[in-house]
Amino acid sequence: MTTEAKQGTRERLLDAAATLTYRDGVGIGVEALCKAAGVSKRSMYQLFESKDDLLAASLEQRTSAYVATLLPAPDDGRTPRERILDVFEQVERQAGEPDFRGCPYLAVQIELKDRSHPASRVAHQVKANLTGFFRREAEQGGASDPELLARQLSLVFDGASARAGIGADTLTGLVAPTVTTLLDAAGVR
Amino acid sequence: MTTEAKQGTRERLLDAAATLTYRDGVGIGVEALCKAAGVSKRSMYQLFESKDDLLAASLEQRTSAYVATLLPAPDDGRTPRERILDVFEQVERQAGEPDFRGCPYLAVQIELKDRSHPASRVAHQVKANLTGFFRREAEQGGASDPELLARQLSLVFDGASARAGIGADTLTGLVAPTVTTLLDAAGVR
Numbered sequence: 118m119t120t121e122a123k124q125g126t127r128e129r130l131l132d133a134a135a136t137l138t139y140r141d142g143v144g145i146g147v148e149a150l151c152k153a154a155g156v157s158k159r160s161m162y163q164l165f166e167s168k169d170d171l172l173a174a175s176l177e178q179r180t181s182a183y184v185a186t187l188l189p190a191p192d193d194g195r196t197p198r199e200r201i202l203d204v205f206e207q208v209e210r211q212a213g214e215p216d217f218r219g220c221p222y223l224a225v226q227i228e229l230k231d232r233s234h235p236a237s238r239v240a241h242q243v244k245a246n247l248t249g250f251f252r253r254e255a256e257q258g259g260a261s262d263p264e265l266l267a268r269q270l271s272l273v274f275d276g277a278s279a280r281a282g283i284g285a286d287t288l289t290g291l292v293a294p295t296v297t298t299l300l301d302a303a304g305v306r
Numbered sequence: 307m308t309t310e311a312k313q314g315t316r317e318r319l320l321d322a323a324a325t326l327t328y329r330d331g332v333g334i335g336v337e338a339l340c341k342a343a344g345v346s347k348r349s350m351y352q353l354f355e356s357k358d359d360l361l362a363a364s365l366e367q368r369t370s371a372y373v374a375t376l377l378p379a380p381d382d383g384r385t386p387r388e389r390i391l392d393v394f395e396q397v398e399r400q401a402g403e404p405d406f407r408g409c410p411y412l413a414v415q416i417e418l419k420d421r422s423h424p425a426s427r428v429a430h431q432v433k434a435n436l437t438g439f440f441r442r443e444a445e446q447g448g449a450s451d452p453e454l455l456a457r458q459l460s461l462v463f464d465g466a467s468a469r470a471g472i473g474a475d476t477l478t479g480l481v482a483p484t485v486t487t488l489l490d491a492a493g494v495r
Binding site: 140141142143144218219223224226227228229230232237241244245248265268269271272273274275276277279280282283284285286290291294295298299301302 | 329330331332333407408412413415416417418419421426430433434437454457458460461462463464465466468469471472473474475479480483484487488490491
């Protein structure tokens with residue numbers, strides 16, 4: 118394969134892995150992944166050591182788009198309170214989409230049940246970065262305990278997306294009042 | 307098989323399904339389940355239509371023990387606020403156990419990604435019953451909006467157990483202050 122063809126094959130595999138894993142779970146077979154990508158198993162194994170590596174790479178590749186959709190741009194002129202609330206508006210918006218199945222980085226860790234799996238490590242880091250975002254905003258917003266507020270917001274984020282993902286809640290009228298209450302209690306005005 | 311032998315086989319299968327699914331996920335194979343239960347596949351299929359039915363029955367069977375561990379006895383003389391906080395103390399305690407992997411009824415729904423699966427239906431009902439418990443306590447505790455508080459507490463419950471289950475948080479110093487803040491905001495003293 119030329120470098121360009123390899124790149125195309127790689128991208129198709131990453132897309133198929135991200136899409137099918139999100140829809141069907143980490144148990145998705147190599148055959149199904151290769152079929153969806155239109156790639157032979159031989160080609161797949163020339164590019165990735167294993168399905169585990171493909172899965173980790175597919176999560177990694179989606180991260181920047183995920184973060185860009187979810188988090189406000191740095192220094193957008195809004196207050197930390199507004200910026201935090203904006204993240205939860207995005208969660209509520211995403212939860213309204215018909216194919217929403219919750220946060221992919223939470224789901225993959227719950228499904229794999231193996232913290233040392235390469236995909237779990239990628240997902241763990243993405244979630245830690247989100248908590249880091251909340252912590253910085255909490256500090257800048259003058260929270261009485263920025264670490265506690267960051268953990269609370271991460272908990273609400275994961276609880277909300279998990280419950281919406283399984284159809285236990287729509288999040289409408291739930292997330293904004295919950296986050297507002299926590300921000301108020303932490304003194305972030 | 308005698309009725310007694312059938313009953314024993316059935317219970318071993320239910321136990322194996324509950325234990326292995328919680329530890330390894332819903333992708334666990336029929337071979338592994340039967341091996342762990344010390345039961346032939348033929349015997350399994352005489353008792354259960356399919357692995358899906360076995361999984362649903364294993365969740366159903368565990369429900370009463372799960373509820374008994376988690377929820378306070380009715381009319382135990384404590385206030386609704388104390389009874390609600392007690393549930394979250396149980397979650398924090400469970401989260402400290404080495405083999406804790408989060409709420410089994412949340413995990414199975416996230417893993418199956420199929421709301422019509424018999425096991426998803428069982429799990430959905432168990433979670434709906436927990437929200438019902440919170441709603442009744444919220445009403446009795448004079449919450450300004452019992453429905454909102456019940457949804458908030460369910461969200462915290464699932465967020466907390468999911469995050470502890472994947473090792474993203476220990477819950478120490480997190481759950482009690484969060485629930486207390488929500489109870490205070492709802493006027494449940």
